Amino acid sequence: MPELPEVENYKVYIDSTALHQRIVAMDCRDSRLLKLSQSDFETHLIDQEFKATQRIGKYLFIETTGEKLLVIHFGMTGRPNYYKSEDDRPKYGHIQLTFENGFHFAFENKRKFGWWNLANSVAEFKAEHSLSDDARDLKLDDFKASLKNRKTDIKKILMDQSVAAGVGNWMADEILYQAKIHPAKKVEDMSTEVIERVFEAMKTVIEVAIEKDAHYSDFPEHFLMHFRKEDATCFHTGAKIEKMKVGGRTTYFSPEWQEL
Template sequence: MPELPEMETYKTLLEQLILDKTITGVVINREKSINVPVDHFTRQVLDQKIEIMDRRAKHLIFHLQNGSCLLLHLMLGGWLFYGKKEDQPDRTVQVQLSFGVHNLYCIGLRLGYLHLLTPEMVKQKLQNIGPEPLNPSFSLDAFEAIMKNRRGSLKTALMNQEVIAGIGNRYSDEILWHAQLLPEKKINELDQDQISRLYHSIQFILQQAIEHGGYMGELFKGDNKTGGYKMYVHGLEGNPCSRCGTPIIKVEIASRKTYFCSNCQH
């Protein structure tokens, strides 16, 4: 599932590709991927310019000139591709937005969606999401206050969108490896130094992942930004830990495949 770094990368690149451009075509191949009848969606979106693009947690928000918004959540398996018809990947496209001869293909939206909403509806939809971890207001003090009265494991807390926005299964593993903390360690067992380490690891891993374009494949042909982040532990079962050489272990926590080093995570 694309997480904060992937969606931030998409936002940055799409701002260069489609911001202030007019939507000249709409194709809906899967009606369940949108939230209103196809004809209504098309009427509201066609011939509109995208004036602003925002990201909130794992969502992208396209602000249209008529005041409407498109809220995109790729969920599990979703991804985006931008290009001409001859560049289209050989995959099922659920929603397609055209900008002249170029198209934005929304692929793999079996669980994801592109919903047409008012700004007020977007605000309501996202109202329970926690703070953005890279926002300047997300200080160590703010993080300590969030974690103070929580229970449960670090892994599940990091993935809880009501606690912190945008972190999912992959980057929770990466963060905990960097902080040298076990994913099943209980929040209320952390000392001050470990809380500080965890906070700074959240900042470091997410910023590094954004800098390298996250883990997803290219957004467009010739894209040399997207997909440059290399995982430290996630998906690397049996590989040597890059810090101590111990083979990476895979277990299941809260029904999620979880990867860690049993030697240097404590």
């Protein structure tokens, strides 16, 4: 699933291709991907332009010259695609906008878990969906405050979008591996020093992933993503990587490196 680093790359891609061009047409092959009717989208997008983008966690907001923001969630397999010829429309480009310059912008979504919506403002959407500040911008004091009085596993908390918007399953595993924290460790048992260590690991993982364009093969060799599978070998200890469920999500960890 596209997480914070992948969506940041999509933001950069859209900024470099699809801004400041008048939208003249919209085509949607599956209305289930639209949170509102297609006519609503056409009303607010046709004859408008994309002005700027903003990302909070896994959500991408596209400011338009109209009254509404376009909100995109990429689901499991979503991604943007900008191209000139209609013949180049990707197989799973279920939503397509056409610009006055003849180019097209498609929302690829093979597994159809992603969606489009319209919003009045980022602040309103953020409040309605209980999103924290983006994990990349999150301040330590706010992170600490979100963990106060929590009594559940740290991995489950990390994936709570009201705590650290943008952190998903693989990122949570990586953050905890870098911080040497067992994913099932209870937040109530974590010292201030340990919480700060998790926070710093989160910031490091985010920046590395963005710098490497979320290409896992380019991550530093000590990153879990290179051996994030059951019975693989831990970089630091040589022990086997184990798998468990935390908060209903498949979780990979090194029991000797991340002692409970």
